[in-house]
Amino acid sequence: xxxxxxxxxxxxxxxxxxxxxxxxxxxxxxxxxxxxxxxxxxxxxxxxxxxxxxxxxxxxxxxxxxxxxxxxxxxxxxxxxxxxxxxxxxxxxxxxxxxxxxxxxxxxxxxxxxxxxxxxxxxxxxxxxxxxxxxxxxxxxxxxxxxxxxxxxxxxxxxxxxxxxxxxxxxxxxxxxxxxxxxxxxxxxxxxxxxxxxxxxxxxxxxxxxxxxxxxxxxxxxxxxxxxxxxxxxxxxxxxxxxxxxxxxxxxxxxxxxxxxxxxxxxxxxxxxxxxxxxxxxxxxxxxxxxxxx
Amino acid sequence: xxxxxxxxxxxxxxxxxxxxxxxxxxxxxxxxxxxxxxxxxxxxxxxxxxxxxxxxxxxxxxxxxxxxxxxxxxxxxxxxxxxxxxxxxxxxxxxxxxxxxxxxxxxxxxxxxxxxxxxxxxxxxxxxxxxxxxxxxxxxxxxxxxxxxxxxxxxxxxxxxxxxxxxxxxxxxxxxxxxxxxxxxxxxxxxxxxxxxxxxxxxxxxxxxxxxxxxxxxxxxxxxxxxxxxxxxxxxxxxxxxxxxxxxxxxxxxxxxxxxxxxxxxxxxxxxx
Numbered sequence: 001x002x003x004x005x006x007x008x009x010x011x012x013x014x015x016x017x018x019x020x021x022x023x024x025x026x027x028x029x030x031x032x033x034x035x036x037x038x039x040x041x042x043x044x045x046x047x048x049x050x051x052x053x054x055x056x057x058x059x060x061x062x063x064x065x066x067x068x069x070x071x072x073x074x075x076x077x078x079x080x081x082x083x084x085x086x087x088x089x090x091x092x093x094x095x096x097x098x099x100x101x102x103x104x105x106x107x108x109x110x111x112x113x114x115x116x117x118x119x120x121x122x123x124x125x126x127x128x129x130x131x132x133x134x135x136x137x138x139x140x141x142x143x144x145x146x147x148x149x150x151x152x153x154x155x156x157x158x159x160x161x162x163x164x165x166x167x168x169x170x171x172x173x174x175x176x177x178x179x180x181x182x183x184x185x186x187x188x189x190x191x192x193x194x195x196x197x198x199x200x201x202x203x204x205x206x207x208x209x210x211x212x213x214x215x216x217x218x219x220x221x222x223x224x225x226x227x228x229x230x231x232x233x234x235x236x237x238x239x240x241x242x243x244x245x246x247x248x249x250x251x252x253x254x255x256x257x258x259x260x261x262x263x264x265x266x267x268x269x270x271x272x273x274x275x276x277x278x279x280x281x282x283x284x285x286x287x288x289x290x291x292x293x294x
Numbered sequence: 295x296x297x298x299x300x301x302x303x304x305x306x307x308x309x310x311x312x313x314x315x316x317x318x319x320x321x322x323x324x325x326x327x328x329x330x331x332x333x334x335x336x337x338x339x340x341x342x343x344x345x346x347x348x349x350x351x352x353x354x355x356x357x358x359x360x361x362x363x364x365x366x367x368x369x370x371x372x373x374x375x376x377x378x379x380x381x382x383x384x385x386x387x388x389x390x391x392x393x394x395x396x397x398x399x400x401x402x403x404x405x406x407x408x409x410x411x412x413x414x415x416x417x418x419x420x421x422x423x424x425x426x427x428x429x430x431x432x433x434x435x436x437x438x439x440x441x442x443x444x445x446x447x448x449x450x451x452x453x454x455x456x457x458x459x460x461x462x463x464x465x466x467x468x469x470x471x472x473x474x475x476x477x478x479x480x481x482x483x484x485x486x487x488x489x490x491x492x493x494x495x496x497x498x499x500x501x502x503x504x505x506x507x508x509x510x511x512x513x514x515x516x517x518x519x520x521x522x523x524x525x526x527x528x529x530x531x532x533x534x535x536x537x538x539x540x541x542x543x544x545x546x547x548x549x550x551x552x553x554x555x556x557x558x559x560x561x562x563x564x565x566x567x
Binding site: 036037038039089143145146147148169172173174175176177178179180202205241242243245246247249250253254257259270273274277278281284 | 309331332333334335379380433434435436457460461462463464465466467468489491492526528529530531533534535537538541542551552554555558559562563
């Protein structure tokens with residue numbers, strides 16, 4: 001569980017808060033996506049949830065952050081890592097640079113936790129299999145493509161099996177199906193291990209399909225919070241900030257032609273669009289009527 | 295007119311990785327081409343051959359009839375602009391203004407022309423207010439726009455964009471889309487490497503799918519992006535609207551929302567499906 005209570009945070013040497021009066025309660029086993037434009041405070045939120053704020057970034061923090069029952073201010077980082085894992089936006093910043101193989105790199109966190117060797121081998125192999133990098137096990141972590149390195153960074157955190165997983169744009173360098181796979185891996189962790197997930201993402205199609213809940217940030221404030229269909233469908237502030245899926249755009253345009261119900265919610269996923277348009281078709285065939293207008 | 299003629303191009307990195315295998319392609323002047331495909335497919339390696347950063351292990355690359363093996367990257371800089379995937383690999387000046395003027399000054403242009411083109415480039419990427427900033431004081435998204443402007447200012451007939459939408463938010467993606475459209479309207483050749491398949495559908499007429507160092511498919515976007523089978527081989531899915539049209543059995547491959555709705559009407563109302 002993650003609880004932010006009226007959090008306002010300002011980076012050192014700046015005057016404008018990066019987060020303003022943010023309150024959020026994310027229950028155990030929820031997959032929460034965070035969306036928003038650049039400079040909305042998304043990464044700052046991730047840092048606050050993972051304890052980088054206040055332990056690494058000093059600045060001015062007001063309000064409280066509690067993760068897995070631990071108050072961030074009171075808990076040292078070495079204890080926090082047992083509860084929360086952060087996958088950083090730039091994987092090059094995350095790999096240790098001290099290991100010669102991908103396998104050792106992924107074991108790095110477990111070594112520091114003092115996990116017994118057999119258990120460690122098992123968890124490293126499992127994490128590599130989850131993100132599909134078994135074939136990279138013997139390669140140098142520093143001679144990989146951006147997409148491969150991003151997978152290594154994800155596996156390194158998954159191996160630590162944190163109760164709370166915070167991912168900051170984890171698919172930015174991945175090919176389309178690789179991106180979707182990361183969403184399904186994360187979604188499986190939520191279902192099978194009751195992992196609590198906060199994932200910052202721009203890929204709205206997969207956010208809409210996989211996340212239980214979507215929080216939209218702008219200017220350091222929460223501008224929308226709820227189920228994907230409601231947040232991404234037609235909130236004008238959200239659309240202005242992050243755009244829409246093509247399914248929503250298609251529904252909107254179809255509505256202007258009387259081919260989507262005037263009062264109906266816009267689709268945000270492929271399945272919603274397919275069902276909605278099939279329904280429209282049944283109705284147009286039924287009475288030859290267009291919907292809503294005419 | 296400056297075209298690109300790639301004949302039987304193979305390239306092997308010193309590490310022994312064969313990144314490109316017998317790639318043959320022709321890109322005419324003024325074409326908009328998107329190159330898609332999985333991580334490690336050879337997309338960036340291919341792009342780096344277009345400006346001579348890499349030279350073929352075998353086969354040849356001719357830009358405007360000139361064999362890239364006979365010219366340095368610096369010589370080719372007046373024909374081909376390359377916007378790097380990671381702006382931090384590209385930027386090195388102390389201000390946005392200096393960064394954007396660096397390229398054209400090195401092409402030997404007179405100051406007045408340099409200033410005119412630099413100003414236009416900065417305006418295209420909406421960074422007029424940051425001219426005196428140090429690029430590293432800007433956000434990653436803004437740094438990407440500086441890198442883009444630095445290449446636009448050189449007014450090259452060919453512009454290569456390596457993952458132009460990665461790490462960009464919605465407004466940034468829209469901006470890159472507008473830049474692509476403007477370049478095309480000025481008759482430039484635009485080659486984009488991208489994982490953003492919806493962006494690709496909306497802005498490029500031709501799509502090349504790469505996988506395992508080879509060209510798997512090459513043709514009009516509408517035809518290529520509907521080939522779910524070949525795209526899947528390279529870890530790509532068709533764009534959202536094409537997938538939706540396929541599920542609804544509309545018998546069309548819409549690239550834009552307008553085309554999708556037109557397809558709906560044709561199929562359902564006029565019953566031509």
